[in-house]
Amino acid sequence: MRDDYGREIDYLRLSITDRCNLRCQYCLPEGCDWLPMERILTYEEIEQICTIGAGLGIRKVKLTGGEPLVRLGCADLVKRLCAIEGIEQVTLTTNGVLLAEYAEALRENGLTAVNVSLDTLDREKYTQITGRDRLPSVLKGIRAAKEAGLTVKLNAVLQRGVNQGEWAELLNFALSEGVVLRFIEMMPIGHGAEFQTVSNQWLQEQIAQRYGILTPDNMVHGNGPAVYYTMQNGGSVGFISAIHGRFCAQCNRVRLTATGFLKACLCYEDGADLREPLRRDDLLTAEQRMKSVMRKKPEQHCFERYQDITERHEMSKIGG
Numbered sequence: 001m002r003d004d005y006g007r008e009i010d011y012l013r014l015s016i017t018d019r020c021n022l023r024c025q026y027c028l029p030e031g032c033d034w035l036p037m038e039r040i041l042t043y044e045e046i047e048q049i050c051t052i053g054a055g056l057g058i059r060k061v062k063l064t065g066g067e068p069l070v071r072l073g074c075a076d077l078v079k080r081l082c083a084i085e086g087i088e089q090v091t092l093t094t095n096g097v098l099l100a101e102y103a104e105a106l107r108e109n110g111l112t113a114v115n116v117s118l119d120t121l122d123r124e125k126y127t128q129i130t131g132r133d134r135l136p137s138v139l140k141g142i143r144a145a146k147e148a149g150l151t152v153k154l155n156a157v158l159q160r161g162v163n164q165g166e167w168a169e170l171l172n173f174a175l176s177e178g179v180v181l182r183f184i185e186m187m188p189i190g191h192g193a194e195f196q197t198v199s200n201q202w203l204q205e206q207i208a209q210r211y212g213i214l215t216p217d218n219m220v221h222g223n224g225p226a227v228y229y230t231m232q233n234g235g236s237v238g239f240i241s242a243i244h245g246r247f248c249a250q251c252n253r254v255r256l257t258a259t260g261f262l263k264a265c266l267c268y269e270d271g272a273d274l275r276e277p278l279r280r281d282d283l284l285t286a287e288q289r290m291k292s293v294m295r296k297k298p299e300q301h302c303f304e305r306y307q308d309i310t311e312r313h314e315m316s317k318i319g320g
């Protein structure tokens with residue numbers, strides 16, 4: 001369906017857990033607490049919401065978290081969501097730690113693509129950023145996903161003074177693996193507000209200086225706000241510039257938290273609780289609430305005006 005600004009809303013980012021097996025400083029550092037399991041949607045409830053969403057025009061679903069692969073049965077959920085009439089694509093974003101274990105089953109159950117978060121290729125720095133020494137498992141996961149036939153993209157968040165200088169290593173790794181790397185600007189959401197972002201514009205200049213001019217690539221690579229460029233060597237690189245770019249006019253997404261709260265924009269706390277009507281079997285109210293959130297999606301985010309951001313939850317609680 002279209003929202004009040006005429007945008008087609010067909011993409012649902014669906015958090016299936018607030019839990020994670022990493023402790024990234026800017027996302028879910030040590031000391032965060034977990035939501036009690038009874039507040040988390042069951043797979044049946046998730047299926048119900050996706051069925052309602054499909055009726056309202058949701059066509060693509062991305063599973064996220066927390067870390068979606070830490071929730072048991074994630075691959076089975078993929079199968080159930082793929083079977084819903086109207087849902088055309090189910091994908092997943094993961095830190096990759098458990099990907100080697102599940103890549104084959106995910107693919108068999110209908111998953112088509114994975115985004116893997118990878119901020120550094122330096123094992124020590126990986127441990128510093130994520131709080132866990134799991135880089136080898138992630139690299140294994142990336143290769144397993146490729147072997148299973150999944151489309152793989154890498155997501156890197158650069159932080160000033162931490163991994164800013166590693167863009168070239170990450171890019172070379174992506175090129176050598178034949179996968180696309182996207183650089184995501186750090187958003188001032190949750191713990192992200194405590195860190196300084198690296199501007200994608202600066203990064204584009206660095207890449208152009210080292211690899212030659214970047215040519216805008218208008219081919220559709222995914223469902224999101226990434227802007228892609230072709231490099232002189234034929235490789236592709238993407239940028240998700242939440243702070244220094246404005247992609248709201250093309251935004252097609254809504255987000256469902258693991259507790260069943262539907263949000264239309266990352267910046268604002270507004271949204272609607274879908275779990276409450278579901279748990280009293282009132283599917284009509286759940287549908288009306290969903291429709292209303294989709295229709296009234298804010299025109300723009302406000303990442304550049306920090307005082308206007310009303311979302312105070314951690315990214316792991318919202319579903320990044």
Ligand code: SAM
Pocket residue numbers: 020026027064065066067068093094095096115116117118155157184185186187188189190191192193315316319320
């Ligand atoms: N665990 C999964 C993963 O790693 O893809 C899914 C959830 S994680 C929150 C999704 C993505 O959000 C990761 O790539 C992470 O780096 C990114 N992220 C978390 N906090 C962020 C922030 N404040 N700004 C930008 N990206 C952020």
